[in-house]
Amino acid sequence: MPTPFASRPGFVAADTGVAAHYGNPLAEQRLLDRGRAVVELGLGVVTVTGPDRLSWLNSITSQLLLGLVPGVSRETLVLDASGRVEHAARVVDDGTATWLLTEPADAAPLAAWLDTMRFMLRVEVADRSADFVTLGRFDGAVGPADAAVEWVDPWSEVAPGGWGYAALEAHPASDWTLRIAVVEPGTAAAIAASDVAAAGLLAYEALRIAAWRPSLSDVDERTIPHELDWLRSAVHLSKGCYRGQETVAKVHNLGHPPRRAVLLHLDGSDAVLPVPGTPVLLGENEVGRLAASAVHHELGPIGLAVVKRSLDPDATLTLHADDVVVTAAQQVIVPPGAGATANVPRLPRLGAVRRS
Template sequence: MTTERSSLLTRPGAVDGDGVDAGVAAHYGDPLREQRLLSEGLAVVDLSHRGVVTVTGPDRLSWLHSITTQQLTALAPRVSAESLVLTPKGHIEHSLHLVDDGVATWITTEPGDAPALVRWLDSMRFMLRVEVSDVTADWAVLGEPSGQESQPGEPLAWRDPWPGLVGDTAAYGPVEGHPATNRAWRELLVPRPELAAAVGERDLAGTWASEALRVAAWRPRFGFETDHRTIPHEVDWLRTAVHLHKGCYRGQETVARVHNLGRPPRRLVFLHLDGSGHTLPGAGEAVMLGDRQVGQLTSVARHHVDGPIALALVKRNTPVDAALAIGGISAAQDEVVAP
């Protein structure tokens, strides 16, 4: 993982994040105000710790199509797509935010994941006309609350399709009434030396703000809502990242088998946490039903309207109306993935 600190950490009030989000600001002194500004479309988020990978060459889209979960062969320039790399057993191994500019396919990844992704992609090139490069040192990501694809003359951007159903896919959570129906989010790609100029006069919000809005949107994040055995169905990730009839790719057999014949062993839930205390549980803590562990907390945030909220993976047969507890803190669940 890169240890480079963002140049925006010199801004007044900036507090460095920790864990995977170290190197960019968690907040700039008032995280709830930043969250409100972000939700109103009035702020941007420094995501310059994300990895950036390019794939060039005439075979790039057909090649990426053949080894990942999404339909990519006819991807038009400046049209965004989301795809996953799965293990042979169908477990999520990488999450790819893709947009093509007509010459190269640009991919942003979770912080620290670009080197591993590049190694894997290089191992899959064989004789195809593609070149893979880790350009994280030269390019930075800036998150902004916009639902528009980038236009010629603007910085290239990846628009988040969540929670729409993309292509021939399926939803494991609600289609109507999804809390993220009106969510707008995209990632701008800017030369790293021009990051401050790209922010301009706009307000900055930290990752605490963007994470709270992500959790409220039930949006899975690789490395948070996933572990070494997560399959896309468990976190409702088919809806934006998996095409069900696109041909063979690694892990496809598991995707098809679970979709057609079975049910995922775990399911994502959204939790309303009791906020009467001063502390909140942390990601990774056990989710309890009585004296029995039924799952694990994956993301925790303080929302400017809903208060303490979280996402968790629980066993599929956990009753949807059960009162749960994490570290002695009670939690009421909303069904994200149906049991």
């Protein structure tokens, strides 16, 4: 479905077809950040209907969704048997249907996986991505009055049943007020034709990274929720069983996540930006990978990276952008000591001799 915002002056398309920017990403970012613009996010939309929908979703995903009150927003993950992230969804129920908003490329795979899990339950799954437009805004911007649903991001604080590894003091999420309206194409076209300011995905991505906000786009084949501090918003630690729950509990209570998220402050003197997937190096040794990068209107070039847990937080790192070596300083998101919250004392090995 072509975006109605393509008629806006300066429109430059992202890979997903929505606007990457309209000619001035930094100016758009400032407007978006101050609640004076909207951004078309191009998210996938999956709906689940039927009387068993919430109890069913509750049983197969990481969040407590049983009895979810209409209009209340949640976030949930689908994990594999080893606790690795496979799908992520923003969740809101309207009393008749549960709406799952996910990354554009994940809507069809998520809907297909849910379909295989229905068994004899009274649920129906539909990929409605072609029927709706997803518009993001921050507090201050006026939202459409006729949205099908609006999802309010819970990232600004630790969700009930969740756990935050990042320090609470000065956490950038305290200023994160994202709302996503799901609207019909006609409504989106009317907004696109109005004088409402619009920002592109480059603006949104920079604000997301600066807020340490995880996304499915940050995930690789090894990612567990702890590494991105995703227990904060998308995992309920005391709900019933679901696939991958054993790993979630074991790492959180007894172990440590093998990797940890950091915000990288990138040297911008050469005006180049490493792309997602770029190896993060300590000397000549690879110690992680870049998950996302952007130029922030206040912080400058930044990136979200996942690095080895044992990496010295004070170490200066390097990344390659084309033929340029870019240096990077770390800002800790998930600390090296994250996990092991049960504080279970280590028992001596059987047969070991205690020295006095």
